[in-house]
Amino acid sequence: MLDLALRQSGFPVSIYRLCDAYSKPFGLQSVSSADELLENADVLLWGGGGLLVSWPDMLYRAFFPGVSSEFDSLILGSIEKGICLAACSVGGDGALAPRLTPGYKERFTRAAAFMTVRNPQDLAVPGRFGIPAACFPDLMWLAGEWLPSPARRPGGMRIAFDLYPGALLRKLAPYLVPVIQQLVNERRDCQFYFLDSTNAGCKPYRGLGRFIRGANVVSHQFSDPESDFQFLASLDLLVSSRLHTPVIALQFGVPVVSLLPEGKTSLLLANLGLDSLTFGHHRILDLYRLLSGKKSLDAFLRDFRFPDILSLRAEAAGHLRFLREHLA
Template sequence: MKVAIWGSYNYGNYGDDIMAIQFAKYFKSINVRPVVYRLNKQLAKRYQIQTTDSLNELFDDAEFCIIGGGGFLVENFSAPFEEDFRRLKIVSSEKNCPVYPISIGGEGLGKNTSLSYWRQQFFQGETCKSSSVRLPSDRALIHHFGKEVNYYPDVLLSVSEFWQIPSKIKYNNIINVGINIPNTIQCKWLAFQLSVIASIRRDIVFHFIKTYLPSSPINTELRPKQLSSNIKYHVYTDPKLTLEFLASLDLVVSYKLHLGLTALALGVPFYSLGGSGKAKAFLNSIGADFAVWNPGDKRFKVAAFLSNPQNIIQAKNRFNFTIIDKFAVESRGHLELLNKLVKNVSSSFR
């Protein structure tokens, strides 16, 4: 049985890639042949996953298609993404292939969300079937389009179990902080402040993080001007390697949702710095509003917080990991839903 996996996988982005690969690995575990749309060729080869850049080839002979995660219910949507949905709507209709959006999400606005034209056309269309969403508020939006919907916490909250990432044991008193910030003037000032802190406090190491593959054309994240024993640079090349790296940290500060969310899933606290609405909505859902820093905090507040080792060490205690662990278990619902879809299709062959 062939199943198509569609998503924004052509940018070499950590959060999107790990969702595509996790869904594909799950399908393979239940003897289904997944084909992923526009996954990086090297990652596809490494994980033995079939990929294609052709939408027609993706849908040919597919029993059904899933949208494999993503923030497709957010309001601000760029032209390339809108064009992708136009093509998805047209080709899925031509091929008469059902599409099931899985673990998609918005910004907590629910039915008040204003979606772009082609997304509305897709979600209202005949080929779009039932969905699973990662925020409770997103259910009202999908219901608004007349479709069935299930809520489960974000599928990537299960990364520790799914990818078998062990907890790291600390062998010294060095504090490791992951920093993922955009390449803006304010963030450059923050990076300078962190370099000063690193030169004074030899017990703190700041790891700047690039969440795009080296081959990606996107270069919006800040890279430190100079590296040292206390200023390091992690470049995403493989989901598992980045997961193992995240597990070694004491704190992650990021403006990206899934870098921080997967860190939390590994037991590492996550603070969102000037992040998107979907990052704020997720942190709100786990009772961690305190972990949202506003863009203006980049100037002084963040550096002051990170200059004190006790703030970093105690950050984990502020999070309710009982809720996070509970969400991790419940997040398996997305994969269980896929299993039911496969069984329903298989039973129709008998």
């Protein structure tokens, strides 16, 4: 969304390793190497993500092998070439660590000329380094301005789980697999989709659909923007541990539940006053009771309180205004 917004504002943009299925429909230029990205570049802009979230180095390297060194090289190459570093709509998890880890996060943040963040709590990090910064709601609240609004599909209840085995292992929650299997067995009146939001052309399916069985179970992987958005809009409920998939679903009028979320997701929901949608380890039984009972789930969906999407969208545009002012 950031790249699309910048291009529409007249800035030439190259994106690092965005697959063709997502770059070509919007006419965006994707490059596959750091050299291509930095060639003739004036600014290296970090868009979104958990830049301000610290991870233990060994854990990060175990789950994301090679990523830390790749980003280190990219950042150091930019600094050597005198390219301006900046960040837009980045965020943390509310914890102000003495040092951002892995090291590339600290290195980028210290070198940044300016940044915008998505949570008021995040301002403490650029403030520590004396970096000009501003806070606005997550840039993805602007997605509704550019994404189509597909019609909802008629038919039975459609529930999607946006959860991943690796995340369950990190959170010591493999026990959720038999719990979800029991839910699927009980709610045969519902269609359950186990989502992988990575593109099918880039990586093989890695969702929970590999472990859950049933005639009412479907494994679904994202493939292209139009069909991805149609899928999200078709749902009656999204259960997710992620950040941006729920933000998009909410804009399509789809209620969401955040199951064992990352800290950055919990922080965003708390700032929206939606803490009640977060289900940690201590609330798994509550969630099971909610989803397994037809009356309880129907009531939850009927009474679901959506955030003020239009206000969030208007405020999120501040990221782009701040960028234009500092890039002019």
